[in-house]
Amino acid sequence: MRLRVVSSKKEISDLNRNEQVVHLAFRASNMDVMNLVRTCPRLKAVQIPPSYYQTMSKAAQQFLELQGIEVIKGDVWGHRKDIDEYYSVSEKVIDRIASLMAEGYSIDETVKKVHRETKLSEDLIRYLLKEQVMA
Secondary structure (H helix, E strand, C coil), X not given: CEEEEECCHHHHHHCCCCCCEEEECCCCCHHHHHHHHHHCCCCCEEEEXXXXXXXXXXXXXXXXXXXXXXXXXXXXXXXXCCCCCEEECCHHHHHHHHHHHHCCCCHHHHHHHHHHHHCCCHHHHHHXXXXXXXX
């Protein structure tokens, strides 16, 4: 799975219409969120750093939820946008999640274990569980 990293509001208009998961690496205003949804009609999830999530307006959160877009708290640690505009979650991680679930681990146990192993945010792991493994 790939997350498109967006560093500024200027990049929103340049996004591909088919983007499904976006990481906002800047403090987005309500208008930025609306423009993002307008630019990317197939959007399924938006990941926001925890510090920005705390200050995100309730109106923006509710707007995304009404559009059926999941809001995920998390960071893209170690990602260099100058090298690649996408942050990729490897197939190994998705396979690991699937194997833990097949071994009988609960969702919470799986999330905690994968979080410790990969440092991915717990919200992103839950999203992966829902979208990739349980589908």
